[in-house]
């Protein structure tokens with residue numbers, strides 16, 4: 290999923306998902322199935338999206354005791370997603386258990402899904418982190434701490450905002466995947482996001498993939514919104 294623009298399929302059901310994807314008939318997409326769609330539609334949504342030829346990031350942000358996460362990941366590995374995630378705040382043991390579960394659930398001869406750790410959600414501001422989570426210090430330090438923990442646990446990368454990508458690549462490794470939501474066009478509505486960036490900014494910071502939801506799914510013409518954003522992300526001037 291490197292260099293992808295991942296569309297967040299934040300829809301309540303299969304019908305709306307189909308209507309949306311039908312507009313992209315000739316495009317092979319990278320898409321994200323999150324809690325909204327997965328919990329209301331169930332696991333069959335993953336095989337449906339894969340049958341359409343798209344790459345899938347299954348974003349369920351697991352966060353529980355290691356044994357529970359391990360067993361849950363064993364089940365998720367069998368669904369055929371290309372990438373899954375956990376909350377890095379669950380700790381190193383939990384993340385190691387996630388990988389064990391994925392390894393044991395991946396069918397023989399298949400590649401295990403990439404596994405990435407969510408650092409600080411892009412909806413979290415510096416002030417919210419200090420007050421709500423009672424974490425002192427800078428948000429960037431907290432993201433870097435979680436990124437290091439994620440790497441030590443053996444995961445493939447992190448979810449972070451575009452603003453932390455450069456530090457993570459410099460301090461950990463340029464190969465460590467950085468997947469960045471909170472993407473908006475310049476002047477676009479921010480909704481509940483706090484740490485936002487344009488696709489151009491994400492590219493300039495060196496993000497490996499961007500996740501875009503409402504700027505595409507809520508657009509009058511989603512295909513055009515997608516193509517424009519993809520061109521901006523890839524650095525192609527229209």
Ligand SMILES: O=C(O)c1cc(=O)[nH]c(=O)n1[C@@H]1O[C@H](COP(=O)(O)O)[C@@H](O)[C@H]1O
Pocket residue numbers: 297299321323348350374407409410411412448449470471472480482500501502503504
């Ligand atoms: O893990 C994620 O995908 C995620 C992590 C994060 O820190 N922030 C974040 O917004 N996301 C997801 O990325 C998508 C962003 O959607 P929009 O704000 O509509 O572009 C949503 O599906 C979120 O669940």
